Amino acid sequence: MVTILIVIIVLSFIFDYINGFHDAANSIATIVSTKVLTPFQAVVWAAFFNFGAFFISKYLVGGFGIADTIAKSVTLAKGDPLAMYVVLAGLVSAIIWNLITWWFGIPSSSSHALIGGLIGAAVAHYGTFGVVVAAKVVPIVLFIFMAPLIGMFVAFIITVIIVHICKRGNPYKTEKWFKRLQLVSSALFSLGHGSNDSQKVMGIIGVAMVASHYIPDLKSIPDWVPIMCFIAMGLGTLSGGWKIVKTMGSRITKVSPLEGVAAETAGAITLFLTEHFKIPVSTTHTITGSIIGVGATKRLSAVRWGVTVNLVWAWVLTIPVSAIVAAITFYIIRLFA
Template sequence: MMLELNGMLLLVVLLALLFDFSNGWHDSANAIATVVSTRVVSPLVAVIMAGILNIAGAFMSTAVAKMVGSGIVDPSTVTQQMVASALAGAILWNLFTLLLGLPTSSSHALIGGMVGAAVTHGGWDTVKLSGLRSVLEAMVLSPFFGFAIGLSLMVLISWMFFRVPRGIATKIFKRLQLLSACFMAFSHGANDAQKAMGIITLALLSAGQIQSHDVPGWVIGACAVAMGLGTAAGGWRIVRTLGMGIVKLEPVHGFAAETGAAAVLMVTAHIGLPVSTTHTITSSVMGVGAIKRLSAVRWGVTRRILYAWLFTLPGAAILASVIYLVGTRLG
């Protein structure tokens, strides 16, 4: 890595890797909550498995990284302080919601942080509204697709296994759920690890260290490892909320929820849209729970999650804006 990392650029790279770590830590529940709550594997095996597959998934594509790095804010207006403030705001929001045990979106936190810092730095002219609109539309639609696919899979499975004894079906789906959990962990790495890659690439481009939006190999590797280590650390309070607080899950529900959510994430990662893995898997869990009856979903817990979703974008934006202003004053 023949780069001249000055103090501020080095800070941005470190903050981006810290964000990736906090993203993995915060979002480990996305991959392992259902497989742990249904007792298919032990928590230790689950987090190790998810961490390894997160790293593997991060190497699948860089389409999301390019969208984050060039599609939301105008690269020509970017400063290192602006990027650092965006990352710091997103990290603080992740830590705040992690302490509350709420599965909020690290993607929303990062996008909110970027917009908050960019607007504070140079006004709304620094934001690419068309790109931001595309990202927000995908973030809104992905939970609906997660819910619909999870519900549809449960309907299909119920029809196919209608005459199969419950004990045999449970054994089958315990094995299948292990595969779906691996699929979910891989797709999480494929989508979420790229967001920090895009931020680092944007910072390197604005500092003149690289000449295009192509993500350097060392950035891919560093972000993949940071995400994997964060996932292996495990955010256990969120695991409990997602795996046991929304609806009582069995292996068949875990399989349907993970498969539905992972399918949505793989498609969006291929297209290059940074959607929320948290929103997608949570809505998919709601979808598979709703097939029992609507009262099977614990809507009190769900309301708390929805409130956290609504406040994530503005909350992270405000934090990033304050951090930028404080940094400007101190500088």
């Protein structure tokens, strides 16, 4: 049991690392596409604030509510010797989906891959959807669509307000100021990204620790777990995800420094809001919606809807595909366990 726990913890940190470079584009796509920072400078900037989110969550927010939501998304029977395999299968499935979507440059959700994996493995083991905690999972599924819509709406409003305020300003000076402001908006979004995504892995490790009787309950997770989760996320972001940067930074719509500020600020607001309500959301969905909202202020044709539709399909398929892969993985693990 201890060996499996160690494997799960190691894989969790690997997943967090992969999540970091897979989702690096979320924090840096607009700041790179507007040439405010070089790609290397941008990932260092984002990674620093990814890790800094640990202190925001622990000391300002006062806890890790998203981790708790993830951990309680399925019900694992106490004393079940196969509960650890459920967690392991869900994690392996999420890693597989992340790597596939990264390879093809698709900005899908690491968060929903993790949720789908956990649900698929649990249902495969217990043979019933009754193990899925609807009160936790339904809001997560709803926010597959709500998060980008909120980001889109907030970005649209912010962009309209900024354009109205700056319409009589000197274009050169205005662009110069917004390039500086993009450093701030990118930092805010990176804080939201680090806090939201690092906590998801904390929830998985927490479930495994409880199932293995290493800790009595989720409130007893040792401090080194969140610290390592945030470090792994930061290191992953340092590695970058250049294929997805291209999709996010230019293929959806062309973004200026002013629009980059609006998109990142809207994304950050959405992430902080959902963290307050302890709802795990996809930072990918959020920033995509924000970029679309910015593009829509110019004209709807400024958004490349063909690219956007393909992204939405990837979002919709993430949970069911991850669940199916996790179920198959669970059966394979059980054969050799």
